[in-house]
Amino acid sequence: MSLMLSVGARVRKSPFFAATRKAGLTAASVYNHMFMPTSYGDPAAEYDRLVNGVAMWDVAVERQVALKGPDALKLARLLTPRNLDGLVIGQGKYVPICNYDGVIINDPVLLQVDEDEIWLSIADSDIVLWAAAIAGAHRLDVRVFEPDVSPLAIQGPKSTDVVADLFGDWVRELKYFGFLITELAGIPLVVARSGWSKQGGFELYLRDGQRGQELWDLVAKAGAPYGIGPGTPNYVERLESGLISYGADTDAETNPFELGMDNFINLDQPHEFIGKSALKAIKAAGVKRRFIGLLIDGAPFKGGNEHRWDVTLNGAYAGFASACAYSPRVGSNIGVGLISTAAIAAPDGVAVITDDGILPARAAPFPLV
Amino acid sequence: MSLMLSVGARVRKSPFFAATRKAGLTAASVYNHMFMPTSYGDPAAEYDRLVNGVAMWDVAVERQVALKGPDALKLARLLTPRNLDGLVIGQGKYVPICNYDGVIINDPVLLQVDEDEIWLSIADSDIVLWAAAIAGAHRLDVRVFEPDVSPLAIQGPKSTDVVADLFGDWVRELKYFGFLITELAGIPLVVARSGWSKQGGFELYLRDGQRGQELWDLVAKAGAPYGIGPGTPNYVERLESGLISYGADTDAETNPFELGMDNFINLDQPHEFIGKSALKAIKAAGVKRRFIGLLIDGAPFKGGNEHRWDVTLNGAYAGFASACAYSPRVGSNIGVGLISTAAIAAPDGVAVITDDGILPARAAPFPLV
Numbered sequence: 091m092s093l094m095l096s097v098g099a100r101v102r103k104s105p106f107f108a109a110t111r112k113a114g115l116t117a118a119s120v121y122n123h124m125f126m127p128t129s130y131g132d133p134a135a136e137y138d139r140l141v142n143g144v145a146m147w148d149v150a151v152e153r154q155v156a157l158k159g160p161d162a163l164k165l166a167r168l169l170t171p172r173n174l175d176g177l178v179i180g181q182g183k184y185v186p187i188c189n190y191d192g193v194i195i196n197d198p199v200l201l202q203v204d205e206d207e208i209w210l211s212i213a214d215s216d217i218v219l220w221a222a223a224i225a226g227a228h229r230l231d232v233r234v235f236e237p238d239v240s241p242l243a244i245q246g247p248k249s250t251d252v253v254a255d256l257f258g259d260w261v262r263e264l265k266y267f268g269f270l271i272t273e274l275a276g277i278p279l280v281v282a283r284s285g286w287s288k289q290g291g292f293e294l295y296l297r298d299g300q301r302g303q304e305l306w307d308l309v310a311k312a313g314a315p316y317g318i319g320p321g322t323p324n325y326v327e328r329l330e331s332g333l334i335s336y337g338a339d340t341d342a343e344t345n346p347f348e349l350g351m352d353n354f355i356n357l358d359q360p361h362e363f364i365g366k367s368a369l370k371a372i373k374a375a376g377v378k379r380r381f382i383g384l385l386i387d388g389a390p391f392k393g394g395n396e397h398r399w400d401v402t403l404n405g406a407y408a409g410f411a412s413a414c415a416y417s418p419r420v421g422s423n424i425g426v427g428l429i430s431t432a433a434i435a436a437p438d439g440v441a442v443i444t445d446d447g448i449l450p451a452r453a454a455p456f457p458l459v
Numbered sequence: 460m461s462l463m464l465s466v467g468a469r470v471r472k473s474p475f476f477a478a479t480r481k482a483g484l485t486a487a488s489v490y491n492h493m494f495m496p497t498s499y500g501d502p503a504a505e506y507d508r509l510v511n512g513v514a515m516w517d518v519a520v521e522r523q524v525a526l527k528g529p530d531a532l533k534l535a536r537l538l539t540p541r542n543l544d545g546l547v548i549g550q551g552k553y554v555p556i557c558n559y560d561g562v563i564i565n566d567p568v569l570l571q572v573d574e575d576e577i578w579l580s581i582a583d584s585d586i587v588l589w590a591a592a593i594a595g596a597h598r599l600d601v602r603v604f605e606p607d608v609s610p611l612a613i614q615g616p617k618s619t620d621v622v623a624d625l626f627g628d629w630v631r632e633l634k635y636f637g638f639l640i641t642e643l644a645g646i647p648l649v650v651a652r653s654g655w656s657k658q659g660g661f662e663l664y665l666r667d668g669q670r671g672q673e674l675w676d677l678v679a680k681a682g683a684p685y686g687i688g689p690g691t692p693n694y695v696e697r698l699e700s701g702l703i704s705y706g707a708d709t710d711a712e713t714n715p716f717e718l719g720m721d722n723f724i725n726l727d728q729p730h731e732f733i734g735k736s737a738l739k740a741i742k743a744a745g746v747k748r749r750f751i752g753l754l755i756d757g758a759p760f761k762g763g764n765e766h767r768w769d770v771t772l773n774g775a776y777a778g779f780a781s782a783c784a785y786s787p788r789v790g791s792n793i794g795v796g797l798i799s800t801a802a803i804a805a806p807d808g809v810a811v812i813t814d815d816g817i818l819p820a821r822a823a824p825f826p827l828v
Contacts, residue, residue: 094486095464096497097765098694099781100583100707101488117463119470120489123583123706128465190595195588214469214492216585219564223589226559226733227596236711325467337492338469342605364595396466412468 101125104150105240105302113320121151121214127322136321137418140289144248145321146309149286149293150240150302155198155210155218157225159232162208165225166200169210171346171363173356177202182267182282185210186346186354187217192368194346195220197336199284201269211241211295213336224364238299239280244309245291248316253292256312257281261292269295274308277301286323288331288457325394326415329424332383332456339381339412339426345372348428349381379409379430383458386423386442386451390416400443401429401451408433411442411451419459429453470494473519474609474671482689490520490583496691505690506787509658513617514690515678518655518662519609519671524567524579524587526594528601531577534594535569538579540715540732542725546571551636551651554579555715555723556586561737563715564589566705568653570638580610580664582705593733607668608649613678614660617685622661625681626650630661638664643677646670655692657700657826694763695784698793701752701825708750708781708795714741717797718750748778748799752827755792755811755820759785769812770798770820777802780811780820788828798822 095118102124104110110127117129127148130136139145157165167174170185177183177200185200187210196217198210210217222234244252253261256274261281264270269282278297285291296305310318328335334349346355346369357370384401391414398410414425425442433440439452464487471493473479479496486498496517499505508514526534536543539554546552546569554569556579565586567579579586591603613621622630625643630650633639638651647666654660665674679687697704703718715724715738726739753770760783767779783794794811802809808821 093464093466093484093494094498095462096486096488097462098488098707098763099765099767100490100704103766115462117465119465119467121469125462129463189588189591216588219558219585220588220592222558223592224596227593335469338467394467396468397472398468 097125104148105296105299106148106150106242106306109303109306110148110320115320122153122212124151124153126151129322130320135319137324137326139317139319139321140246140287140324140327141419142247144244144246144252144313144316144318146306146313146318147243147245147321147323149243149323152211152241154237154239154295155212155221156207156235156237157210157221157232158207158235160206161225161230161232162206165221165230165232166208167361168224168228168363169221170200171355171357171365171369173359173361179203180269181265182269182284184267184354186351187220188346188365188369190365190368192345192365192372193342194336194340194344194349197334199267201280201282203271203280209237209239215336238297240296240299240302241293242296242305242309243285243291243293244313245285245287245321246289249291252309252313252316252318253281256308274305277305279305286333287327288333289327325413326417329383329413329415329426330417330419330457330459332426332458334381335413339428341428344428345369345377347373347377348379377431379428380434381426382429382434383454383456384411384414384425384427384442384451385420385454385458386414386425386449388423388449391423395444401427401433402441402443403430403433403436408440414442417459423449424458425451466494473517474665474668475517475519475611475675478672478675479517479689484689491522491581493520493522495520498691499689504688506693506695508686508688509615509656509690509693509696510788511616513613513615513621513682513685513687515675515682515687516612516614516690516692518612518692521580521610523606523608523664524581524590525576525604525606526579526590526601527576527604529575530594530599530601531575534590534599534601535577536730537593537597537732538590539569540724540726540734540738542728542730548572549638550634551638551653553636553723555720556589557715557734557738559733559737561714561734561741562711563705563709563713563718566703568636570649570651572640572649578606578608584705607666609665609668609671610662611665611674611678612654612660612662613682614654614656614690615658618660621678621682621685621687622650625677643674646674648674655702656696657702658696694782695786698752698782698784698795699786699788699826699828701795701827703750704782708797710797713797714738714746716742716746717748746800748797749803750795751798751803752823752825753780753783753794753796753811753820754789754823754827755783755794755818757792757818760792764813770796770802771810771812772799772802772805777809783811786828792818793827794820
């Protein structure tokens with residue numbers, strides 16, 4: 091039984107919202123207090139465009155939290171366990187953010203966009219409040235706010251050609267999370283090599299909310315020779331690739347080591363950051379569960395799960411599967427979840443308690459495809 | 460063109476979610492990372508039940524932020540400009556929360572539920588992050604977390620009879636925001652006289668998320684003789700009554716004086732709180748706009764507005780109407796918004812730039828009915 095989405099003023103509209111509706115948007119959710127497109131009604135075609143061609147996604151919900159002022163870097167260092175030494179304008183970094191207990195509260199990409207300005211390109215939690223509270227309590231000389239910035243993603247193997255046609259061949263040389271502040275037909279934006287897929291791609295950070303339709307149309311036109319079409323952060327591909335969805339895959343106790351973020355947590359750096367002592371204790375104790383893929387038996391799932399499914403080992407609770415779907419490329423039902431290390435290592439696998447019955451499954455490392 | 464709401468694990472389900480779907484829920488939104496019911500498909504009947512009878516609402520999205528520990532009150536005092544002297548277990552208080560700039564970031568009801576435990580029953584922003592950051596930065600001895608608590612509202616003129624039948628006649632003596640920690644058929648809960656309407660009512664704060672269906676059924680059964688039926692926070696009644704919807708009616712600059720919250724802002728109290736100096740400056744400068752009602756000409760609106768409509772005075776921007784609808788009781792289109800003091804005082808009224816044309820309007824004090 092499906093539900094309609096109520097549309098009112100409390101939930102914000104992306105600068106691309108009208109364009110997405112014209113392009114045939116059929117379903118949406120809410121993310122960072124903004125409508126987030128989730129389907130144009132043809133999941134198979136959207137998956138195919140992403141995996142074999144090129145797709146354009148309204149991901150304006152990936153809001154920016156700007157830290158601006160003399161203490162911007164000082165605040166950024168407090169906010170993340172990742173060592174920010176060597177940060178430069180033009181190269182982003184993935185920076186987990188933890189609370190004082192070492193629990194992850196967001197996993198943004200950080201972009202230094204000016205000498206005194208840093209952006210956090212956030213997942214679905216109010217980091218603008220967290221960062222402003224830390225800045226205020228520490229009396230830092232920095233302003234924390236949400237700027238008028240809205241990313242439009244271009245994803246898929248043909249995305250580089252589209253973006254090169256728009257901006258020039260220099261984009262082919264951009265490193266992952268590398269970016270350039272530039273413009274397109276006078277529209278101010280940031281071009282970054284990034285995006286929430288493993289199919290390659292770019293994000294255009296629109297810097298003028300009045301020009302969403304204009305940017306959308308320019309990308310659609312440039313992409314037409316490559317068969318570009320609308321899409322959304324892809325439910326199936328992200329499972330195959332093992333991309334983390336904050337809030338879906340995490341709970342109120344999840345720490346970054348459970349998520350395999352060890353490379354982004356620098357406990358021995360000289361700089362202080364929030365959660366340092368808690369994370370040291372967590373690391374010393376060792377993790378009891380990990381974010382992992384699942385191969386799940388049974389007839390192909392028709393869609394995704396509406397809520398977390400319990401995972402059991404020999405009948406006892408062993409974690410949860412946060413998102414599951416049939417993968418055409420794997421040729422099996424797959425899923426992702428936070429599962430006990432014992433269950434991951436179990437030679438006879440685990441069981442997933444779906445809404446339609448209990449299915450045998452086994453843990454599998456990413457990527458699943 | 461309507462949109463479907465995607466249902467997945469990232470957005471949480473209320474303990475009453477299954478019950479609301481069985482009761483015929485047709486539309487929802489997302490609030491505090493949880494699905495929020497918005498319609499059962501018959502707005503006129505839902506309005507009538509609220510205004511003339513009794514309705515039950517799943518308002519579990521009104522999440523609680525618990526402050527627990529020896530410094531709970533100390534933290535609460537830091538968080539709100541309202542003086543908390545005289546706070547007692549059993550009597551809630553409406554407590555605006557502001558950031559360091561004096562901008563409102565939530566407007567919860569505060570309930571002290573134990574000697575060392577305070578709940579903030581919040582609107583749609585992650586106060587759990589704000590409060591945890593303040594507590595951590597100030598090294599307070601208090602834990603900040605979201606407890607397993609989910610309010611179910613019973614609203615309307617006949618709500619007192621329903622709640623008295625369930626709990627006893629003592630509920631008739633509860634003051635506004637007064638509450639008692641108790642149980643119903645062994646289900647742990649808090650009974651409070653509160654709710655987001657001006658039709659009278661109660662909220663049952665369910666304290667065991669496994670027992671949502673059970674509580675829903677008990678209330679439905681007790682309410683049957685009074686004609687109870689499902690409903691949601693009511694779009695039209697809240698406009699008539701002038702209830703603030705945080706996020707819809709507020710923007711990134713809104714201060715509590717603009718919202719008429721002067722009685723809840725105690726700038727001269729001896730206690731320190733966040734935003735004190737900013738709020739003193741704002742008060743001294745005087746407000747330039749206010750939250751106010753609107754009576755709007757033209758044919759009855761069919762539904763609500765999808766986004767804010769500009770309000771103009773003599774052709775110049777003078778604020779926005781955040782929510783508008785036809786009110787059967789007023790016999791006119793009405794709205795609420797943040798509008799310049801000049802526009803409010805204008806003898807010839809203002810204009811509202813609707814999606815279907817420009818309509819004459821005039822400001823009007825609450826309640827509009």
